[in-house]
Amino acid sequence: MLSELVHLTVTGLLIASLLALGAVGLSLTFGVARFANVAHPDFMMLGAYTTFAFNALLGLGFWPSAALGIAAALVVGVPVARIAYDTLPVTGTVQLLVISIGVSFILRHVVLFAFGSGLLQFAVPLQRPYVWGPVRLTAYQILTLVVAGLLVLGVHLLLSRTKLGRILRAMADNPVLCEIAGADVGRARLAMWTIAVGLAATGGVLFGLNLVIQPNMGWDLVIPIFAAAILGGIGNPYGAMAGALVIGVGQEWATLVIPSMYKEAIAFSAMALCLMFRPRGLWGG
Amino acid sequence: MKITRRLFLGTSLAGGAAVALPRLAGAQDPVRIGVLTPLTGGGAVYGTTMSRMYNLVADDINRAGGINGRRIQLFTEDAQTNPDAGVRGARKLVDVNKVHAIMGTWSSAVTLAVAPIAIAAGIPQFCVSSSPAITTYKDNDLLYRTAYSQANMARVYALTAQRLGFKTAGLLILNNPYGIGLGDSFPDAFAKVGGKVTGKVVYNPSQSSYRSEIQQALGGKPDVVLFGGYTPDGIQIFKEWFQLGLGGTWMGPGFAFDQKFIAGIGGQAAEGTIVVEGAPNAASSAYKHADKLFRAAHNQEADFFASMAYDHLMGVALAILAARGDSSGDAIKANLRKVTNPPGKVVGTWAEAAPLVRAGDKVNYEGASSALDYDEHGDVETDFGIYRIRAGKWALQQTIKGSDVKAG
Numbered sequence: 001m002l003s004e005l006v007h008l009t010v011t012g013l014l015i016a017s018l019l020a021l022g023a024v025g026l027s028l029t030f031g032v033a034r035f036a037n038v039a040h041p042d043f044m045m046l047g048a049y050t051t052f053a054f055n056a057l058l059g060l061g062f063w064p065s066a067a068l069g070i071a072a073a074l075v076v077g078v079p080v081a082r083i084a085y086d087t088l089p090v091t092g093t094v095q096l097l098v099i100s101i102g103v104s105f106i107l108r109h110v111v112l113f114a115f116g117s118g119l120l121q122f123a124v125p126l127q128r129p130y131v132w133g134p135v136r137l138t139a140y141q142i143l144t145l146v147v148a149g150l151l152v153l154g155v156h157l158l159l160s161r162t163k164l165g166r167i168l169r170a171m172a173d174n175p176v177l178c179e180i181a182g183a184d185v186g187r188a189r190l191a192m193w194t195i196a197v198g199l200a201a202t203g204g205v206l207f208g209l210n211l212v213i214q215p216n217m218g219w220d221l222v223i224p225i226f227a228a229a230i231l232g233g234i235g236n237p238y239g240a241m242a243g244a245l246v247i248g249v250g251q252e253w254a255t256l257v258i259p260s261m262y263k264e265a266i267a268f269s270a271m272a273l274c275l276m277f278r279p280r281g282l283w284g285g
Numbered sequence: 286m287k288i289t290r291r292l293f294l295g296t297s298l299a300g301g302a303a304v305a306l307p308r309l310a311g312a313q314d315p316v317r318i319g320v321l322t323p324l325t326g327g328g329a330v331y332g333t334t335m336s337r338m339y340n341l342v343a344d345d346i347n348r349a350g351g352i353n354g355r356r357i358q359l360f361t362e363d364a365q366t367n368p369d370a371g372v373r374g375a376r377k378l379v380d381v382n383k384v385h386a387i388m389g390t391w392s393s394a395v396t397l398a399v400a401p402i403a404i405a406a407g408i409p410q411f412c413v414s415s416s417p418a419i420t421t422y423k424d425n426d427l428l429y430r431t432a433y434s435q436a437n438m439a440r441v442y443a444l445t446a447q448r449l450g451f452k453t454a455g456l457l458i459l460n461n462p463y464g465i466g467l468g469d470s471f472p473d474a475f476a477k478v479g480g481k482v483t484g485k486v487v488y489n490p491s492q493s494s495y496r497s498e499i500q501q502a503l504g505g506k507p508d509v510v511l512f513g514g515y516t517p518d519g520i521q522i523f524k525e526w527f528q529l530g531l532g533g534t535w536m537g538p539g540f541a542f543d544q545k546f547i548a549g550i551g552g553q554a555a556e557g558t559i560v561v562e563g564a565p566n567a568a569s570s571a572y573k574h575a576d577k578l579f580r581a582a583h584n585q586e587a588d589f590f591a592s593m594a595y596d597h598l599m600g601v602a603l604a605i606l607a608a609r610g611d612s613s614g615d616a617i618k619a620n621l622r623k624v625t626n627p628p629g630k631v632v633g634t635w636a637e638a639a640p641l642v643r644a645g646d647k648v649n650y651e652g653a654s655s656a657l658d659y660d661e662h663g664d665v666e667t668d669f670g671i672y673r674i675r676a677g678k679w680a681l682q683q684t685i686k687g688s689d690v691k692a693g
Contacts, residue, residue, distance in 0.1 A: 004500075011496040018493070119517050119549060121524070126554055129530045138528045210528075211494060212521045212549075220491045252497050260498050261460050261487040 003134035008252040010135050014210070016248025017148030021203030022221060023228035023240035024155055025196030031172035031235030032192050033085060035096035039104035040200060041225050042218035047073040047201025048208040049111050049120075049215075056123040065122075066205045073201035074194060080107070081193040086186075104218065112215045119212045144206045151199060152241050159237065164191055172235060224267070231271045233281025242282050246270060315358035316351075316605060316612045318343070318598065319378030321399065322389035326366025327516075330544065331590045335389050335413070336361060338587065338594035341578040342602075346635050352602050353610035353643075360384055364395050371395035375402045385605075385612040388597045390414065400428050407614040409621070411597040413590060420662045426618055429663040431593040431654050433563055435463060437690050438538070439470035442511055444685050445536060445561050445671050447478040451508035454536075456485040457498060457522070458513035467513040483507040488518070495522045496529065503533050509559070512537035520549040527554040535559065539589075542674065552677035564670030564684050565592040565654055571599065571633030572653040589670075592653035599635065600625050600657065603650055606642045625650045626658045655687065666691060 026040045051069025054060045060068070084103050085096055127138035137145075159165035167188045170178040179185045207213065228247045232239025247267045254266035274282060320339050322332030343357040351357065360382040362374030371390060378384045379402055386409045390396040393416030400422060403410035409427045412419065417436040422428055433441075446454055454475060458464035464487065472482040483505030488498045499522060502510050512519060512535050519541045526533075527550075539562030547555045565572050565587065572587070575595040579587040587595070601617055603624040608616035624642065629649035632638035641648050650657055655667040666687035672679035 004504075007500055008497055011494065011500075014496070015494055119520055121520075121549065126524065126527050126551060129528055131530065136529050136531075141528070207493070212517075212524060214517075216491070217493075220493065224493075255497050255501065259487060260501060261489050263497075264489070 004256070005253070006134040007136070008255065009249055010137065012249030012252035013145060013245075014141055014248075015252070016244045017145050018203055018207050019221075019224055019228050019248055020152055020241050020244035021148055021199050021206070022225040023232070023244045024152060024237045025199040026225055027229045027232065027234055027237045027240035028155075028168070028192060029196045030229065031237070032168055032175075032189065033096070035085070035093045035100070036226070036234075037081075037085070038097065038100045038222060039107060039218075040100075040196065041221040042104045042107040043073065043077050043197045043200035044204035044207060044221060045111065045213070045215065045218035046077055046107060047204030048213040048217065049115060049204075050076075050201070051205045051208060052115070052120055052122060052213060056120070059123070062122065062124050062209070069205060070198060070201045073204070074197055077197035077201065078190070078193050081197065082190065086189055086193075108215050108218065115215065117215060119214050121212050122208050124209065138210075140209050144210060147202065147206060151202060155195070155199070155237055158195070164188065168192060224264075227268060227271050231274055231281055236281065239281050246282070313354055313356070315356045316602070317382055317384045318357060318359050318601070319375070319382060319384035319387040320359050320361040320389050321364050321371060321374050321378065321387050321395075322361075323366040323391050323395070324363040328364075328366040328391040331413070332364065332366075332389065332391055334588065334591045335391075335594035337583060338575065338579060338591040339388065339598055341582055342575075342595055342598040345578060346598075346602055349635055349639065352605050352612075355605075355610060355612070357598070357602065364390060364392075364399075366392050366395065368392075368394045368398035371399050372402065375399040379403070379406045379408070384408065385614070386411065386601050386617060388601075389594060393419065396428075397422070400424060403427055409601070409614060409617050411601075413593050420664055424663065426663065427614065429597075429621075429659060431596055431652070431657065431665055431667070433667045433669070434664065435466065438561075439467055439474040440690050441561055441669050441685060442467075442471060442536060443474040443478050443480060444689060445559065445669075446475060446480055446509055446511075448671065448683055448685070449509070449559065451480065451534075453481050453483050453505065453507040453509075455483050455502045455505060455507035455510040456513065457502040457510055458485070458487055459515070459518060460487050460489050464513040467511075471511060488514075488522075490518060494525065496525050498522075499526045499529060500531070503531050507533075509534045509536050511535075512541060515541050516543060516546045516549070519546050523550045523554050536561065538562065539672075539679075547674060547677050552674075555674045555677065558674045560672040560674060560679055562670055562672065562679075563589040563654070564668045564681070565589050566652055566656065566668065569633050569651045569653060570637065571595065571651060574634040575653040587653065589654060596650075596652035596654050596657050599638075599652070600650060602635070603638055603642055603648070606639060622659050624648055625652070 022041055022044055029037050050072035051065050054068045055065035084099050129136040129138045167183045228243035229240045232243030250270055251263040251267035254263045322335045324332050343359050347356050364371040364374055387403050388411040390399050390412040393414040396412040396414040404425055404427050411429045413432040415432055415435045417434050419430050458468045468485050486498050486502045536559040539560050542560045576587040579591055604617045604620035605612045607620040607624050627649045629647035631651050632648045633651050638648050655665045668687050669685040670681050671683045672681055
């Protein structure tokens with residue numbers, strides 16, 4: 001029983017680390033830009049496919065491919081986000097939400113056109129795990145946990161210790177006041193999209209390293225990533241980290257008592273309960 | 286141009302000939318066969334093989350003078366492993382090409398979508414799909430299947446496990462009618478041969494990770510895990526299973542552990558996996574001839590699907606021959622079982638069968654894919670092969686007789 005619990009926790013942490021890289025960026029952009037960017041998980045898909053292109057199609061090693069892939073995802077993703085969300089002459093939350101659905105469709109179908117609908121894998125060898133009692137992790141899985149942890153810590157330091165972080169937090173509180181006070185709102189938004197797309201693309205690369213990729217992977221991740229962000233109190237990046245942990249680990253623990261085909265329902269019940277009793281989310285003030 | 290008497294006479298003669306020629310050829314009107322296999326999509330590998338075999342059989346019969354002097358003409362449409370495309374293809378074959386039979390529908394969804402069109406046109410349809418619904422379909426005796434039905438698969442897996450000496454089995458199955466159906470019927474079938482199911486795990490499609498499901502399925506340390514899913518989930522599950530390093534042996538259907546699966550997961554992770562698939566009727570003269578034709582043209586052995594294609598067209602051609610060249614749906618229907626089912630002299634090739642049928646003798650066509658004895662539902666009894674993946678290829682270990690499956 002205990003060893004099973006440990007195993008499920010490890011599995012949950014792996015899933016949580018991938019969800020967190022998406023959910024933190026989603027929460028950040030929701031807090032500052034004030035709309036739900038449905039296309040956000042598709043930036044993960046984008047990062048996975050650009051890396052796949054360098055790695056499996058051009059035959060580069062994994063590390064250079066990952067670096068080039070994330071860079072390519074930024075080169076494509078940031079301008080897309082800037083044009084679609086910052087420069088189009090619309091402001092309403094609902095309009096931006098609908099635009100983001102369109103962006104999601106466009107990204108997915110461009111990838112579908114270029115790479116086809118099949119399952120793809122990076123050209124990296126399958127690894128056997130290191131075994132410590134009930135804990136079984138491959139080198140890539142350890143890398144995933146470490147990178148996700150470091151990036152989330154990095155976002156925390158950026159928001160709490162830098163001037164950019166202060167501006168972003170101020171924009172989330174009151175954008176008009178922030179602009180009147182002389183902050184360069186345009187540059188801050190550019191930085192925000194760069195962070196969000198960069199985190200998502202890194203998450204996508206780690207996803208592809210451990211699992212298999214397909215053009216719908218972003219769409220399949222929309223619900224768990226939004227759930228993590230909402231559970232944490234949407235707009236709050238710290239909450240998103242906690243939300244990812246609760247969703248990731250919670251749904252694995254749930255399999256101890258219910259058939260695993262219902263595990264997603266348990267995670268969402270937790271979210272629903274949280275919203276009933278704490279509508280601002282776990283971390284909401 | 287000035288119309289002279291001579292020119293008038295000349296063009297009239299030519300025109301008259303053009304009108305008369307098809308009449309002269311009336312007796313030689315080709316037998317039009319619609320080939321509706323998937324050339325793209327999930328079934329592309331199988332559909333392409335089958336389409337090639339139809340062409341080889343048609344050439345073989347045409348070289349020998351055709352059916353009562355009538356050539357076989359094939360019209361090929363791509364069913365795309367998609368019911369919409371299948372229906373469009375079938376409509377074109379029926380309305381434009383006026384085919385006398387449709388052959389080769391692969392996925393059950395396509396077969397069941399096309400069936401109403403064939404039935405309305407009164408022409409027979411031959412499929413290789415495995416849905417149990419095809420057995421009981423109200424088809425006016427026009428829908429025939431040369432493959433096995435999923436209804437028998439639980440028994441086949443149970444026999445496979447028994448033959449390989451496995452006493453316990455875990456189940457990892459997809460949450461859809463096929464997976465759940467297998468999950469419901471396998472435990473009883475396995476118990477009948479003395480086996481015990483240690484656990485059943487149902488998974489949902491398009492999950493990001495199947496790590497905990499795999500761990501659960503292997504939890505009771507079963508001798509073998511039965512996989513009831515498809516190629517894409519199989520690749521992802523095997524990748525995570527390999528990375529968990531838990532060991533264990535897998536067993537599953539040929540359509541999940543196909544070449545795409547082996548290429549996707551790599552030979553190392555797939556090694557030793559048990560594959561259960563219909564097996565050709567290798568001892569028959571029909572199979573030997575089909576294999577010879579296929580090897581000569583494509584340098585490849587004729588697999589179960591190629592064998593089924595051979596049997597579809599041979600059965601229809603012999604039925605038309607027995608009907609003295611009448612290729613109507615009613616004539617094929619009335620004569621098909623007369624040439625394929627016992628009693629009669631056992632035959633397997635056109636060269637063996639045609640002279641006897643022409644002479645009015647009773648023949649029993651023994652097919653390349655099975656004995657090809659169509660029952661009252663249009664189903665046949667197939668044998669099964671137990672394969673293991675060795676160095677990235679299926680290697681045949683044992684054969685399960687169709688009669689053993691039925692005995693359950």
